[in-house]
C-alpha cells in the first residue's frame with residue numbers, strides 16, 4: 001500500500017480536505033455531517049488552535065467508525081496527538097519567529113509519534129494575513145505575513161522545502177475575511193516542487209476553484225461546514 005503522502009503526490013485530481021475543530025464537533029452528528037460534505041472530499045483534517053483534552057481522540061474515533069476517508073491530525077499543539085488518526089501534518093510555523101512553534105512543540109511531540117503508527121508528514125505552515133483576528137496568530141504570538149509581500153512568502157515556502165518539508169500549507173486563518181490571494185498561490189506554486197495546500201476563508205465553490213486554478217493541489221474548508229452542519233443538530 002502506498003503512503004498517504006505518496007497518494008497526495010501522485011493524485012491526478014485536485015484534493016479537498018474538510019477541517020473539523022473537535023471543540024465544535026458533536027459526536028451524534030457525525031453521520032449527518034459525513035453525508036453532507038462534498039462528494040469530492042478526499043481527506044478529513046482534525047484539529048484546532050486550542051482543543052480541550054481528549055476531544056481530538058473522541059472526534060477521530062467517531063469519524064473513523066463512519067468513514068474510510070483518511071483522517072489527518074492538524075494539531076495546534078502536541079497535546080492533540082492521538083494514534084487513532086491515520087497521519088499527522090507535522091507543522092512548523094515558518095511565517096513566525098516563535099521558536100516554540102518552529103521547533104519546541106515538535107520536540108515535545110516526538111516520543112508520542114515514535115510510539116504511534118501515525119504517518120508523519122513534515123509541513124511548512126505559513127500564516128498569511130486574512131484580515132481577521134487569527135487564532136493561530138493569537139496562540140502562537142506571531143504575526144501573519146502581509147498578502148502584498150509575495151516575495152517574502154515565496155522565499156519562506158522555498159526555505160521550507162529546502163529544510164525538508166514535504167508539503168507547504170498557505171493559511172489565511174480559520175474564518176478569514178480574505179483568503180490567500182491567487183497571485184500568492186501562483187507565485188509559490190511556480191517556485192516549489194512540493195504539493196501545495198491552501199486554506200482559510202474559502203467558503204464558496206468559486207473560491208475553491210480559483211485556488212485550484214492558481215496552483216493549489218489541496219484546498220481546506222472548515223468554517224463553512226461547521227456553520228451549516230455541525231451546529232444544526
Ligand code: 1GP
Nearest residue numbers: 174175199200201222223
Ligand atoms: C484551514 O483554517 C483553515 O486552513 C480553515 O479555514 O475555517 O475559514 O474554512 P476556514
